Amino acid sequence: MDLYLGLDTSCYTTSVCAVTADGRIVGDERIILSVSAGGRGLSQSNMVYQHTRNMPLLMERLAPRLAGHTIRAIAVTSQPRRREDSYMPAFLAGLGCARSLAAVLAVPLYTISHQENHLLAVLRSRNTIPDRPFYGLHLSGGTTDLVRAVPDADGLAITRVGGTSDISAGQFIDRVGVALGLPFPAGVHLETLARQCTEHVKGSHVFCRDGELSFSGPESQAQRSIAQGDVDPARCSAWTLATVWRGLEILLDQCGASAMQQLAAAGGVMSNGFLRQKLTAYCHRHDVELLLAEDGFSADNASGAAFWAAWQERKKSV
The missing domain is CATH 3.30.420.40 (ATPase, nucleotide binding domain)
Known part of the structure; x- marks a missing residue:
């Protein structure tokens, strides 16, 4: 074979x-x-x-x-x-x-x-590469990019549409996780901890200008609270993920969800079950075909x- x-x-x-x-x-x-x-x-x-x-x-x-x-x-x-x-x-x-x-x-x-x-x-x-442009959301340890991808002879010609102006969503998660004493990279450990939170937690507002998010403010807020010993680790973890989603929702709203037909969501942060659930619901509301990697x-x-x-x-x- x-x-x-x-x-x-x-x-x-x-x-x-x-x-x-x-x-x-x-x-x-x-x-x-x-x-x-x-x-x-x-x-x-x-x-x-x-x-x-x-x-x-x-x-x-x-x-x-x-x-x-x-x-x-x-x-x-x-x-x-x-x-x-x-x-x-x-x-x-x-x-x-x-x-x-x-x-x-x-x-x-x-x-x-x-x-x-x-x-x-x-x-x-899906064993196929589209013959037309599509959008991509790349969330990993060092990257938060909303992109427009055009298949070509060399792979995918990618144009960045929006993202973060400072730290990525993955860095925000990792830094909070490490401050809570979790191993690096902290994503999977922070998600496990967040599941232990029994209350609904609303994340903090994330500043966004011209399609550029800033997670440094929420990260500083979390670091101060952790340093003061004034946090419940499970609640802080749930708050972190909820804040990431609030930022991503703003980014998608500002950068063309109305123009999207397909959105391929990739990267290690997209392994997170909470974010996958939120993004799935968002795309359903906006009639966007969401493409996710296999488990x-x-x-x-x-x-x-x-x-x-x-x-x-x-x-x-x-």
């Missing part, structure tokens, strides 16, 4: 994935990068070191599922966004491995951005890249 390989080395996770020609997952392996207790991130040099150490382990785990099959193409994330000024050394670890594999196997190598990889991970579940594939993973490799090779045979 023909298989297609994807690699992604982001700020949070080392990922490899193999899919069939129709996008079905054959193997998916990931290792979350290690952050010291109380830490809120890693230096780029530490990311490169961990990715370099992790990639052989992931390939060894994936190898048994590749046995007896033929890898026809490889795709890898090479930068955060598809822009000339978008660069992070962390992606060199995956790119170097992918180039080596493609050279030895004598197969095509495709490069896409990490942001495209996230949106393609959503599209993979487990909103967070950093390489399935979008693998799907792009399969899609490119499929186009050659048409």
